[in-house]
Amino acid sequence: MSHSTMRQTACGLAYWDNGEQQGNTYVLLHGISSGAGLWAKQFASQAGQHRLIAWDAPGYGDSVALASATPTAADYARALKALVEEAELGSFTLVGHSLGALMASAYASLYPEDVSRLVLASVAQGYGQTTAEQQQQVYEKRPSLLAKLGPEGMARERGPFLLGQPTPSNMMLVTQAMQRLNLEGFTAASYLLAYDSIDYYLPAIHDSIDVIYGEDDGITPPAGMQALQQRYARIRLHAVPQAGHLLYVDQPQAFDEVVFGQMQQGTKENNT
Template sequence: MPLSTHSAMRQTACGLSYWDNGERQGDVYVLLHGISSGAGLWAKQFASQAGKNRLIAWDAPGYGDSVALASATPSAADYARALKALVDEAGLPAFTLVGHSLGALMASAYASRYPEDVSRLVLASVAQGYGKTSAEQQRQVYEKRPRLLEALGPEGMAQERGPFLLGQATPENMLMVTQAMKRLRLEGFKASSYLLAHDSIDDYLSAIRGDIEVLYGAEDGITPPAGMQALQQTYPRMKLQAVPQAGHLLYVDQPALFDRLVFDHAKQDQKESNT
């Protein structure tokens, strides 16, 4: 499924590529993809929100056509600074920040550092990071995914990993995963793997003062429901929402429900304030 024909790929002065549907109405949503993905995997959301809300989805540094970070050993704060440059250049007003998987770690870092930009924070299938685990576990996490990419290539990795990422491994969904993984670049993949292995979402969530919405797939084996529930025990202000019949890529598996929970939120708030 290609992105909406009304959307355009843009590039910032510093070399970050992102999709922008250019809508002039509705609210603004900035979408951050996960470690094995890219902007194109948000295609169903771009299709559903045409004529409704403005969506911006980046290819994270080192992904797709985006320039890599200067550091090969980044923290989530490095990605947050890169996103801030994009946000400022695009002249975005306060927006809803949506981060999926490793993008949730990046989104948390952004919201903790630039709270004035984020009117609402939505995290999905949260990758919490391994920064507080043993050095050996960190090494294993850091090496695992790049090694797979080198051994299998993007298409082989999609066939190997796709069924584990999806709750609904339909031909259409598998094709979307394959197309996204074709745009993976080893340099960016290694940097994001370092982030996953060595950083921790706890370093950022503790600084966020507002509510945090967390969506998770009921059938997610990558970031299981138990992990999301444990996270809420540490941060009671989190609002958890399970998405049934969905795996890790819940926004691909169950786009209609995901869209309702994310994009219809403002309408629901307005309705409640009027009653």
């Protein structure tokens, strides 16, 4: 990824850091089928503006896996805390996409003093409060697909469903991210998705939360984001037109306007 340097913590977590010394600090958490490299458009747009740090979650890319094969979001949050302390970040805006939104919510509930603002995108809310049968199906679905198709085959099959704008350049970003998937880390993350729930963490967060979603998202549909706001009135909803699940890849300017406060067109807000 241009505009950044890959670093690794003493405990084995890999992350991209643009090393910017001015502006604010943003920590970016990717979703279950992706990796740090998918934030490439944000690293390009924020060069010279803000410091961005995007990790490869434990078990992804070059990051070591968690000790537990049956983790909760709190386990990922504690791993992130070690990175935050080693990098001496101070307070920062925490941005979580999809399953990263569940991890980010856990982090904000455990370490509120670190998080100056919480932004969640295309929120994967988890299946922790559903039936055991559904949980087992969710747990097995993605790892079995990766084992069957391999990373490139999975990118070809799943990529178009993740994007609202499946252009060749966007598909290339998705393919590059999926090529770095590790079955062990992917399986652990699938366990998290299946057996944890964002509702275990959001009640402890008392500040406003920005939630961004793509209007064409078929993975975490708009209705789910609206239902989340109905449960938590402090959520501010931001709808991004012509964007799918990977809205920050599909419509980076609209996404960046909400996250980084840039005066760009394309995002509409709904607080009703």
